[in-house]
Amino acid sequence: MARWMAERIVKYRSKGGIFRKKEDLLRIYDFLEEQYRQLEAYIRLPATTPLYSTSNAKPVFETRSTLVKTERTTxxxxxxxxxxxxxxxxxxxxxxxxxxxxxxxxxxxxxxxxxxxxxxxxxxxxxxxxxxxxxxxxxxxxVRKIKINDVSLEQFRHPYLKPYVAKAILAYRQQHGAFQSAADLKAVKLLDEATLKKLEPYLAF
The missing domain is CATH 1.10.150.320 (Photosystem II 12 kDa extrinsic protein)
Known part of the structure; x- marks a missing residue:
């Protein structure tokens, strides 16, 4: 296996990705089926996910895709x-x-x-x-709303809003008075339309 592929697998796992069966490796980008067939015998994971019948206590085997389909409705x-x-x-x-x-x-x-x-x-x-x-x-x-006409600069934080844009919004409010609607925010030059559209559901006037 190429080092870059090994690193990609480890990166996927470090982000919370889980391998529950051998075939899950095929979810890794650029992991080829031919390579999977070569490595399959060395992968210490089940090829299928076991389920147990409550009626006779004997193991019943289903593929993971069948198991997921059953879980979706539960x-x-x-x-x-x-x-x-x-x-x-x-x-x-x-x-x-x-x-x-x-x-x-x-x-x-x-x-x-x-x-x-x-x-x-x-x-x-x-x-x-x-x-x-x-x-x-x-x-x-x-949804938690930001009271745009009351919020202070220290409180005005949001993933969609850069600090210098937040500062410009509050400076505009100080100069021109309270905002009546999201449309008023269009006058803030540093606030582009795409950001305003994403931010609007989180604003209260």
Whole structure:
């Protein structure tokens, strides 16, 4: 195995990625099936995930894809209320990723749309898709708002807002008075339209 591929596997694992069966290695970008076949005998992971029947206590074997399909219908949770236990139920999310999702959510003030999950560092698209099969958004009431006409510079913090832009917004408020709506913020030259659109759900007037 090339060193860069080994490093990629270790990096995936360090971000919270979990290998539950041999075939999970194929989820690594550029990991070829031919290479997988060469290494398969040396990988100390099950090729399938065992399940146990409650009726006769004999082991029944199903592929992981079948297991995931069964689990999909068994649980749902609210993305803005979930704890690490909820997130770790999702295939592909371990303790580190669960904590990272929650930290990002708290910094935001809550998720307002599903695409924000793709902004979580280390959360790849396949895991996001699996997460969205179980996680639901509760609505705008679950979002923490920033009172734009009362907030101080020390309090004005948000992942979408650079400190110098926050300072410009409050300087404009001091010069021109209270903001009546998000439209008033368009007059702040350092605040571009894309940032304002992302920030708007978190502002209260």
């Amino acid at each position: 649980f749902t949770f609210q993305l803005n209320e979930a704890d690490t236990t909820d997130f770790k139920k999702v295939y592909g999310i371990g303790s580190k990723l669960a904590l990272r999702i929650i930290k990002f959510r708290e910094n935001l003030g809550g998720f307002v749309n599903e695409n924000q999950l793709r902004e979580v560092w280390g959360l790849d698209s396949s895991v996001v898709q699996e997460l969205l099969k179980h996680g639901q958004l509760t609505g705008p009431g679950s």
